[in-house]
């Protein structure tokens with residue numbers, strides 16, 4: 001399985017972007033609407049707005065949380081959304097994830113009802 005392309009205003013190989021680029025901002029998220037990886041929702045929205053046919057952002061419904069939709073920028077391996085919610089560091093390479101990302105989780109994932 002190859003490393004997926006990360007779109008948007010990416011700054012480095014660890015998927016930091018112009019919006020989020022602290023030491024621990026190392027995950028990219030695949031969007032349910034276009035199945036593309038972006039470092040953050042702002043990267044997604046800005047890219048989509050410039051496209052000839054913009055689309056509406058869609059979050060992952062809970063029934064699809066087994067989808068591999070998280071890319072660890074440190075080791076380039078993918079996690080499912082379930083896995084990502086269970087850990088605070090990458091299960092493959094132990095790189096720490098930014099706990100602040102949880103504040104934005106509702107922008108990407110529909111919480112279970």
Ligand SMILES: [Zn+2]
Nearest residue numbers: 031033034057
């Ligand atoms: Zn999209």
Ligand SMILES: [Zn+2]
Nearest residue numbers: 017019040043
């Ligand atoms: Zn961004």
Ligand SMILES: [Zn+2]
Nearest residue numbers: 072075090093
């Ligand atoms: Zn990793």
